[in-house]
Amino acid sequence: MLDIKFIKENADFIREGARKKHINFDLAPLLDLEEKRVLMLRAVEEMRAKQNAVSDKIGKGEGNKDELIVEMTELKGVLKEREEKLQELMREWRAMMLLVPNVPDVSVPDGVSDEENKEVKVWGDKPNFSFEPKSHIDLMQSLDMVDFERGTKVSGFRGYFLKGDGARLSFAIWRYAQDFFLNKDFIPMIVPSLVRPESLIGTGMLPQSAEDLYKTQDGDYLAGTAEVATMGYYLNEVLDKSKFV
Numbered sequence: 001m002l003d004i005k006f007i008k009e010n011a012d013f014i015r016e017g018a019r020k021k022h023i024n025f026d027l028a029p030l031l032d033l034e035e036k037r038v039l040m041l042r043a044v045e046e047m048r049a050k051q052n053a054v055s056d057k058i059g060k061g062e063g064n065k066d067e068l069i070v071e072m073t074e075l076k077g078v079l080k081e082r083e084e085k086l087q088e089l090m091r092e093w094r095a096m097m098l099l100v101p102n103v104p105d106v107s108v109p110d111g112v113s114d115e116e117n118k119e120v121k122v123w124g125d126k127p128n129f130s131f132e133p134k135s136h137i138d139l140m141q142s143l144d145m146v147d148f149e150r151g152t153k154v155s156g157f158r159g160y161f162l163k164g165d166g167a168r169l170s171f172a173i174w175r176y177a178q179d180f181f182l183n184k185d186f187i188p189m190i191v192p193s194l195v196r197p198e199s200l201i202g203t204g205m206l207p208q209s210a211e212d213l214y215k216t217q218d219g220d221y222l223a224g225t226a227e228v229a230t231m232g233y234y235l236n237e238v239l240d241k242s243k244f245v
Helices: 004-009 011-020 028-060 065-097 136-142 148-155 165-182 197-202 226-231
Strands: none
Touching: 004 011, 004 028, 028 065, 197 226
16 A cells, blocks of 8 residues: 555656556545545544643643533533544545555556567577477376366366376475475465455455455455465564564
8 A cells, every 4th residue: 555645745646657557546536535534633633632631620620620521521522523524534545545556667668468568688598499389288188187178167267177197296396395495494384265355455455356356245255375364464463573583
């Protein structure tokens, strides 16, 4: 999430970034709501200051106690109304803030498809084969390592069954990756696939990609990758830096 100060100071930059990313985003409602939020926050803080001042007078025995108590009661009522209004504004404000797109680097070229992508650099030497190379899909199908037809029949789009050497190859890659990272002192974790919305908001999947996610009747979501749950591992916790250094 971008900082609201950055957004207000760079509104045109944000708009240009959204245009460049082909995102239909109107910044004006957020800026209008931000003005209302700031004014309401200021009003709440001023009301709290008045309440503290009256409370201080009562504690010190200054002025007419009965009149001060009546004033305190009135202040509490007004403050409660303004705090509720502020909370309502904050909920709407946070929802809008999540919709602000990140700004692409100025060096990123404009384009409407992959055809406009520009090659930045090439690493290594491209091999020249004496034969026409096959894709991994062709190779696996010819070796009966995968079944896409039955996969899509059972699972739909992108569904597949790994079979025989295909399944063993997948296990081998997992084992290689596990050994590689365990040797670097990484801690293996098996994380939940069902997560609450907060984890998807924190990883940038919500609210923009809500239509691409599987949602349960309880409002939870199925995460397609493990980093979503992993990112929420320390959610709402304060960590002791000394234990991680």
